[in-house]
Amino acid sequence: MGEATEAWGRVAEDGTVYVRTADGERQVGSWAAGSPDEALAYYQRKFDGLKVEVDLIANRLKQSGPSAPSPKDALDKIGKLRESISGANAVGDLEGLLARLDGLVELAEQRKAEHRAVREQQQAEARGAKQALAEEAERLAASTEWRVAGDRMKVLLDEWKAAPRLDRKTDDELWHRLSQARSAFAKRRKQHFAELDAQRVEIRAHKEQLIAEAEALQDSTDWNPTAGRFRDLMSEWKTAGRAQRDVEDELWKRFKAAQDTFFAARNAILDERNGAERENLAAKELLVVEAEALLPITDHRAARTALRSLNERWEAIGPVPRDARQRIEGRLHTVDRAVAEAEAAELSRKDPEKRARAEATVEQLRTVLEKLQVQADKARAAGQEKKAAEAEASIAARQEWLAEAEKALAEFTR
Structure with missing residues (x-):
């Protein structure tokens, strides 16, 4: 076997x-099968596997939130990796991997301190929240x-x-405050409703007296004092x-029955007395219909004459029920206002100053339109399309104004 080297x-041979x-x-x-390069590649892959594990824990230590590893677990993993890498x-x-692990130890310690600070902050917030709960309970008590x-x-x-x-001592102290406040409130509430029950017994007795007097008065014919x-x-x-919930409705029924008996009898008498006023109301309703037939006002002089006759008949009829008086008189006044407005409009149409102003406005707009038309024609002839279009836009606007002005002037010639 030959040799193979790298950094x-x-x-060896x-x-x-x-x-x-x-x-x-x-x-x-040692390597017996294959080439030296294959041997180096094999052991380099083992190194790459260790590097992947270092990269993995480095990436996880960079994470935050629920998915981040606990600092303690990270430190344990780093210790095991150090042993694996060393031999x-x-x-x-x-050695580079070991140096990276040293850096990761520092990062894990930093994360450990951060986690400790978060836990302390959470405990402080929980302590503040529970203290606020105890204080609010004490206020509510x-x-x-x-x-x-x-x-x-x-x-x-x-x-x-x-x-x-929280820690047991603090948690117990705050819970004791909350529990005492709840107990104090419950005791006061129980006492309050016991007193309320006693008051309702007195209220029932008082209402029984009111019912007795109402029942004694229900057949009285002394209408106004009763x-x-x-x-x-x-x-x-x-x-x-x-009073108590189970008797309050029954007490009210008895009281209201006596009250209704009296007022039903009184109203029957009043209905008889008001018969004439209701007949007057029916007559005035007919006069109002006759008056409203004058609308819209086309001849204010004839309308005024007719309304004068209606008013004379109106006064001769007499009073109507009080609850209908404003409504019926309001309808007649509406017709009277319409006649007055028609009279005022007639006076306005005869005003020479207003007519002169209307004629002047029409004449002025016609003059302006003639000038604008000359400008538009000249611009069109000179090929000045933009200027011609602007002039024509002004003409269109003023033609609308002229139509309104001529309409206003026509009102003075009706």
Whole structure:
């Protein structure tokens, strides 16, 4: 067998394979079959395998997030790789790989310190979060918003359970504060509702008295004073508070039944008294329909004469129910305004100053259009297409203005 050499090793004539190191050559194996170059390639592939493992851990140490290896695992892997590389039967820059491992040890230690800092930060955040939960629970312990505070206490408990655990001493201290606050709130709430139950018993008794008086008044025919007293009873009912839930509705039914009995009887009497006013309303409805038939106003003089006659008949009819008065009179006033506006428009059309201004505007626009047409014709003849187009655009705009001005002037000649 011949010899084969390269930068990091050689194969002797007897097939012995050596790797070159800073301390000299070291035997890494022997080769009997094949050429010396094949022997070197074989041991170089072993080196390449070690290099791949170093590259892999180097790349993983560069990663961040959940996929990154733990620093402890990385250091363990580096130690095992160092042992493998130090006595490796491979040809290549083994000392370079060991130097790279030294650098990776520093990186792993850095990652270890970073992980420690992250854990400390997480613990600090968890401590702050749990302290905030305990403090909020202590504030809520004095609340009288029983439903809202009670619901929030439940949320605080859920958030506590979801938060990371702290060291046992700190975690127990903060939990004790939260638990005490919840217990204090629950005790106050229980006491509050016990007092509330006692108050509702008193409220029920008060409402029973109101019902008794309402039932005594329900057949009264002294309409105005009794109606006033029923209003007072209703005010007392509203301010009395609520009795127990299972009796409140029944109490209200009894009270309302007495109230409805009285007001139904009173309303029947008032309906009889209001019969004449309802007849007046029907008559005025007919007059309003007759007045609205004048719209739109085409002859303001005839409309004014007709409206004057309508007003005389209107006054002769008499009052209508109060709840319909504004509506019915509003409809008649609408017709009256339309007649007044037609009269004002007629006066405006006869104003000589406004007519003169309208004539002047029309004449001015016609003069401008004639000048613009001359400019457009000259530009077109001279081949100045852009200038001609601009002039024609101005002509089109002013023709629209002229049409509006002529329309306004025509109003003075109707």
